[in-house]
Amino acid sequence: MTRTPTTSPTSASLTARQVWNRTRGLMLALLILVVAGITLAAVRSGDHHGRLDPRSADPQGSRAVAELLERSGVSVDVVTTLDEATAAAGPDTTLLTTAPNLLTPYQQRRLSAATADSAGRTVLLAPDGLSLHHLAPGVRARSPRPVEPRTPRCDLPAARDAGTAETGGIRYTADAPATTSCYPDDGLATVLVFQGQQAGDTVLLGSPDLLHNDRLAQQGNASLALQLLGSRPHLVWYLPSLSDPTATETDEESGAPPTEEDRAAGDSQSFTDLIPSGWLWGTLQLALAAVLVAIWRARRLGPLVTEHLPVAIQASETTEGRARLYRKANARDRAADSLRSAARARLAPLAGVSPREAHSPEVLLPAISARVTERVGDLSSLLFGPAPDDNAALVLLTDQLDALEREVRTS
Secondary structure (H helix, E strand, O other): OOOOOOOOOOOOOOOHHHHHHHHHHHHHHHHHHHHHHHHHHHHHHOOOOOOOOOOOOOOOOOHHHHHHHHHOOOEEEEEOOHHHHHHHOOOOEEEEEOOHHHOOHHHHHHHHHHHHHHOOEEEEEOOOHHHHHHHOOOEEEEEEEEEEEEOOOOOOHHHHHHOOEEEEEEEEEEOOOOEEEEEEEOOEEEEEEEEOOOOOEEEEEOOOHHHOOOOOOOOOHHHHHHHHHOOOOEEEEEOOOOOOHHHHOOOOOOOOOOOHHHHHHOOOOOOHHHOOHHHHHHHHHHHHHHHHHHHHHOOOOOOOOOOOOOOOOOHHHHHHHHHHHHHHOOOHHHHHHHHHHHHHHHHHHHOOOOHHHOOOHHHHHHHHHOOOOOOOOOHHHHHHOOOOOOHHHHHHHHHHHHHHHHHHHHO
């Protein structure tokens, strides 16, 4: 005999207030994140200057070096598109590309072709292996090093005049004879200058830190920056951006997947070198937050402490309290074991079984089967079976145990 459980609410059902108390912490955290994101976006929405921007006076900006160049008679023009940068390239121009790694392969090929024919100077800030494949063929990138004071150890006039400067970042090596390696680290250059096919040259800086406002006055950073960027009367400061229309243009090569040469160009860098440092810090912060949440939500472990209640508590209240604890912990197995154990203890004397043998299936099941006249299903599964899979199965188990006990009592 089986009964379908009803869905009528009980005192153990969660109320709206209980649901709110359990979720309000998470909702508050989400609200703080949304407000912080909106506030940060609003603060930065009107700020178009930033890192390595010659108009920015922030510590990571480059307004100081731009003003020094203008006082020295060098005109500084800021461009944000590839078309403007390539159109401005010429023999009397230094083209500074602040983020060559942000350019697509198609943009890098266009930029390389324009600078190769210009006979001017090209300065690239921290290009990696894939960028060098298009912008500086024959040059290879090696693992980066921290930025710190280094001596020139080369014959480049700009480096000799500047003396010690703060360099570092990506290191470079090249087999071309017309190459000058300066400020080496373990024999690899952090500043590399090589001659192009025309009268122009290309300068690779492993790190752009010496152009920052907060570092320009240290060591020989200002002298080195002014000489590298001020060798021509005109400086084009190219700030690549994702909004550049040329970023979506393709040619017959750029629409295809990376070639074997493209992949080989980036083999010199390890996987960790390709991960931006900001993501690593973000991952560490998320891991710390997860640990703190786990500690906050972890249950306190320890033995149960029994104490005498100062007042009498009704059995119904005790039952409801234990049921709420089982429900909160999703402890259907403990609840089912408790229900079955109590049912066996009550059924044993009705079936003529001693309390000591009440929990023995070999003794209890035959005695109960002899007193049951209606079909009640598998007694072994009912009294000694596994834990229910969900709350509905637990309620059904309760109804079946009640029906079995009534059947034995009336037999």
